[in-house]
Every structure is written in structure tokens, then in C-alpha cells.
Amino acid sequence: MSSYVSLIRANTLSDTAEYAYASTVDAGARLVFPAGACPLNDDGTTTAIGDYAGQAAKCVENLRVALAEAGARLEDVASTRVLVASSSQADLVTAWEVIRDAFGDHDVPSTLLGVTVLGYDDQLVEIEAVAAVA
Template sequence: MARAVTLIRSASLSDVADYAYAATAPADARLVFLAGSCPLNEDGSTAAVGDYAGQAAKAFDNMRTALADAGASLEDVISTRVLVASSQQKDLVTAWDVVRAGFGDHDAPSTLLGVTVLGYHDQLVEIEAVAAVLDA
């Protein structure tokens, strides 16, 4: 299946970040804007209370489901924003490591943010995504 997303790496910028700095999609691609994927179980309860990695994994799984429901997959993601309710860099990195590993070789541009609080009780992680799809 042809993909709309082209990841762009820059030799002019730091190589410390191990993901693409930019991505493009052609004008005929259908854009999919996901609401923030939260670490919620089917019954609405918060998964993995107190566990940054566990919540990142659940939010990632929920994002993958939302993408599939929109006719997209992880390889169609053009950018993400990962929100972590913590002022500790180690907590942000813990969540990021899970998200990064989930994408594998598709290292779409992403922003990692520490925030004060998220919307659900006991929520520590949320993942926003935009995807670009070439429909048949």
C-alpha cells in the first residue's frame, strides 16, 4: 500500500534526537486529526494508575485503535504530541521511550511536553496525533 507520509531528516541539526524533524504529505492526502489518546480502559477507568510507562502503552494502544477506526495506521502518522503530567524529565523520558518503541522505524516528528495536569482522574499521559492517508 502506498503511503502519503514522507519523513524528513536534517543533517544540519543535532543528531541527538533519533527521529525525523519534519514530515510531508501530498495535497491529495486525507488528513486525520486525532483527539488526545488517553490511557482509559473500555469501562472508562484510568489504566495503570501511577505508572508512566503503563499509561503510555495504554494510550498508544488506544491511539492505534482510533487510527484504525479512521482508516489509518501507525505508518500514516505525520506528527505526534506526547503530554506527560510531570515536572520530572525522567517521567517524560519514560513515557517517550514507550511511544518511540511503539512506532518502530516510523519515527514521525514529535513534541514531548511536561504539563501540570491532564483531564482524567489519575491520568499521567496523553498522545495527540495527525495522520495522512492516500485513499484508494
């Protein structure tokens, strides 16, 4: 777990949520705001066309790379927003489960949204994140 990010549980709110309800970042931390992590291969093509889970996994992989370039890890993330191009709750849950599992015990506060369209051809998933590091 990050020494700068603390996850907050809210015992009076639903315990069915698979994430912390809030987080705090200690004073003195450097905040990292990576661009939205997209399911793009190194050559710029979209991976796993039509596959919500496959695209979510590639988004996590690309987020890890972007965070590492800034000296951060998934455990340093203070919040996420997951965008899924679908009006089907099942599609959102499919993407979410991959992302949730990637974060493991660091169940960062997250917002999961169904959207109409995302920026790249055949893109179904994108992850926005904010991290805090020394």
C-alpha cells in the same frame, strides 16, 4: 511506511534526536485528526495508575484503535505531541521511550511536553497525532 507521509531528516541539526525533524504530506491525502489518546480502559477508568510506561502503552493502544477506525495506522502519522503530567524529565523520557518504540522505524516528528495536569483522574500521559491516508 505511509505512501502519503514523508519523514524529513535534518543533517545539520543534532543527531541525538530520536525522531525525524519534519514531515510532509502529499497532495490528495485525507488528514486524520484523532482526539488525544488517553490511558483509558473500555469502562472509562484510567489504567496503570502511577505508571508512566503503562499509561503510555495504553495511549498507544487506544491511538491505534482510533486511527484504525479512520482507516489509518501508526505508519500514517505525520506528527505527534506527547503530554506527560510531570515536571521530572525522567518521567517524560519513560513515557517517550514506550511511544518511540511503538512507532518503530517510523520515527515521526514529535514534541514531548511536561504539563501540570491532564483531563482524567490519575491520568499521566496523552498522545495527540495527525495522520494522512488515501
